[in-house]
Amino acid sequence: MISIKDKSLCCGCSACQAACPHDAIEMRTDVLGFPYPYVDVDRCVGCGLCVRVCDFQKEHVCEPASASSQVTVSAIRNKDASVVASSQSGGVFSALSDEIVRKGGTVYGAVIGDDFVVRHERASTAVECAAFRGSKYVQSDMDGVFRRVREDLQAGKEVLFSGTPCQVAGLQSYIPDRLRTSLHTVDFICHGVPSPAVWKDYVGYMGRYGSVSSVCFRDKSEGGWKIHKESFLYDDGKKRVRETFRVLFYKNIMLRHSCSACPYHLGNRKADLTIADFWGIGEVCPEMDGDKGTSMVIADSDKGRHLLEEAAPSLDIRPLAVSESFLLRKNPNLLRSSKFYKDRERFEREYDRYGFLHVARKWGDMGWRYKAWQLKVFLKNKFGKR
Ligand SMILES: Cc1cc2nc3c(=O)[nH]c(=O)nc-3n(C[C@H](O)[C@H](O)[C@H](O)COP(=O)(O)OP(=O)(O)OC[C@H]3O[C@@H](n4cnc5c(N)ncnc54)[C@H](O)[C@@H]3O)c2cc1C
Ligand code: SF4
Ligand code: SF4
Ligand code: SF4
Numbered sequence: 001m002i003s004i005k006d007k008s009l010c011c012g013c014s015a016c017q018a019a020c021p022h023d024a025i026e027m028r029t030d031v032l033g034f035p036y037p038y039v040d041v042d043r044c045v046g047c048g049l050c051v052r053v054c055d056f057q058k059e060h061v062c063e064p065a066s067a068s069s070q071v072t073v074s075a076i077r078n079k080d081a082s083v084v085a086s087s088q089s090g091g092v093f094s095a096l097s098d099e100i101v102r103k104g105g106t107v108y109g110a111v112i113g114d115d116f117v118v119r120h121e122r123a124s125t126a127v128e129c130a131a132f133r134g135s136k137y138v139q140s141d142m143d144g145v146f147r148r149v150r151e152d153l154q155a156g157k158e159v160l161f162s163g164t165p166c167q168v169a170g171l172q173s174y175i176p177d178r179l180r181t182s183l184h185t186v187d188f189i190c191h192g193v194p195s196p197a198v199w200k201d202y203v204g205y206m207g208r209y210g211s212v213s214s215v216c217f218r219d220k221s222e223g224g225w226k227i228h229k230e231s232f233l234y235d236d237g238k239k240r241v242r243e244t245f246r247v248l249f250y251k252n253i254m255l256r257h258s259c260s261a262c263p264y265h266l267g268n269r270k271a272d273l274t275i276a277d278f279w280g281i282g283e284v285c286p287e288m289d290g291d292k293g294t295s296m297v298i299a300d301s302d303k304g305r306h307l308l309e310e311a312a313p314s315l316d317i318r319p320l321a322v323s324e325s326f327l328l329r330k331n332p333n334l335l336r337s338s339k340f341y342k343d344r345e346r347f348e349r350e351y352d353r354y355g356f357l358h359v360a361r362k363w364g365d366m367g368w369r370y371k372a373w374q375l376k377v378f379l380k381n382k383f384g385k386r
Contacts, residue, residue: 001039002050007257009057010036012139013170016050018146025050027143031352033197034139034256055173055270056166060263071266071327074297074308075278075288075318088135088218089225089277090295095311096186096273097129097160105158105182107132108149110140116203116215118196120145120163122152132162137217137249139193139256142167146174153179160307162186164193165264168271184307187269189276189296189334192259194249201356202245203232211235217245224291225277247365253341254351262337266324272304273297280330285318296331 002025004010012035017025024043027035037050051057078084078091087094097107107123109132119141123129140163149171152159161171165187175183206212212232219231222241232240248254264270278296282289299305308317327334341347343363351359361367 001041001044001046001048002037002054003039004036007036008261009258011056011164011166011170011258011262012036012142012256013056013167014142014146015053015055015170015174018150018174019049019053021047021049029197031197031348032195032254032256033200034195035141053170053173055169056258056263060268069324070321071298071324073278073320073322074299075281075285075320076295076297077288077293077316079314079316081292083133084292085220086130087133087293088220089275089293091133091293092275092295092297092311092315093162093186094126094129094133095314096184096307097123097132097162098126098314099307099311100158100160100184101126101129103158105160106152107160107162108145109162110136112136112215116212117141117200119143120167122148135188135217137194137245138196138199139164140167141196146171149183150175150179153182156182158182158184160184160186162188164188164190165269165271165274166190166258166262169264172270184273184303185271186273186275186304187264187271188274189331190259190262190264191249191333192252192255192262192338194245195254195256198248198254198351198356198359199245202360205356205360206232206240206242209234209240210238220291220293225293226291244360244364244366247370248360248363251341251363252338253344253347253363255338255340255344260337260340265336266298266327266334269298269300272301273299273308274334276331276334280326284320284322284326288316288318 002016016037017027022043024040025037028038029035076090076092078095083091083094100107107129108120110118111121111131112118118136118138149159168185168187213235214233216231218228222229228246229241229243230245276296278294281294288294
């Protein structure tokens with residue numbers, strides 16, 4: 001049976017829980033809100049299915065990046081400007097999901113619930129799929145999702161599942177070969193997933209200004225696609241724009257343990273299509289640059305190429321060849337895992353002990369340390385190095 005002794009060896013995909021025929025596995029969250037499997041030994045019969053289905057703990061071969069290798073990618077933007085505006089980069093995902101629901105299929109993706117918890121949901125109309133647009137920079141709750149995907153496939157439906165590379169790998173491993181023909185998967189270049197517990201506390205903290213009606217993790221209307229700021233909309237119509245979560249995210253201080261040992265890099269992707277922000281697009285295709293957003297898409301399988309061709313009429317697509325060194329410079333997480341901040345363990349301990357405000361002041365942008373750093377950067381830019 002599955003047992004997690006080293007947290008970096010479990011991505012929390014929930015495949016083991018879904019696979020257990022005796023419902024002996026429960027996903028329990030740690031201090032930061034990340035789920036891990038726990039086995040009820042009274043129910044477990046020792047069949048070993050949970051261990052066999054775990055893709056994350058299998059041997060993975062990741063070729064090291066070489067400066068000369070070329071990678072075939074596409075720069076893509078949805079032709080519908082309103083879709084681009086509400087998507088995180090170029091809105092390619094909506095074109096893919098529209099195609100699946102047009103054929104009577106179902107789509108699974110991450111939404112922000114009314115309680116501001118990020119979770120995976122099922123959609124069967126284009127209107128429902130709109131809730132998947134936009135990146136939610138926190139690990140999504142997968143409760144019951146893999147089994148629902150399997151039920152849809154068993155009922156003969158086409159299914160499109162989008163998620164982190166490890167969620168896709170877990171699902172692919174859980175779904176039997178005979179059902180996989182109708183399963184389409186999309187992952188993204190993944191920096192890592194931040195803590196759901198810190199997110200929950202942050203939303204609670206922002207509630208001191210009034211009743212929050214909606215949130216956006218990376219609000220394009222605040223300076224464009226390349227700017228990353230989170231926004232909170234209140235019942236009274238006011239909007240507050242902040243950077244606290246972004247600062248903690250990119251400090252790599254509240255990511256899941258497994259994100260520092262992620263095996264799903266280029267050459268070991270399990271999805272049919274990989275989508276991402278096309279950082280550096282101005283260097284390789286200036287006419288697709290701008291502040292609206294451009295997606296990068298990598299087709300990892302023939303099935304992915306075919307789905308992209310079907311969605312092509314609603315997309316502006318430019319095929320390109322870029323070097324791995326370009327990707328390493330502009331979007332390194334396609335080739336390697338994020339390196340954790342030295343205080344990752346301390347952050348977790350102090351968050352547990354003293355709570356959100358303490359860590360936001362100490363490592364986020366709420367305290368004097370961040371203000372002092374900002375002043376230093378300002379002075380350096382203004383007067384140069386002295
Ligand atoms: C945690 C995280 C880390 C990322 N790291 C990078 C990175 O390092 N480099 C990079 O280029 N891009 C990264 N991305 C992807 C990027 O932000 C955009 O999602 C991508 O460019 C697609 O944009 P789009 O306009 O085509 O799709 P959109 O229409 O915006 O669709 C986004 C898709 O992502 C899925 N999704 C959103 N949030 C989650 C979540 N929490 N868990 C699982 N699935 C989710 C949705 O289901 C949807 O299908 C990351 C996304 C997330 C959620
Ligand atoms: S990685 Fe997924 S399948 Fe493996 S132990 Fe963790 S939750 Fe279970
Ligand atoms: S060994 Fe079998 S019964 Fe026990 S937890 Fe794993 S899948 Fe369930
Ligand atoms: S970095 Fe890897 S382990 Fe972490 S969420 Fe992304 S795919 Fe999963």
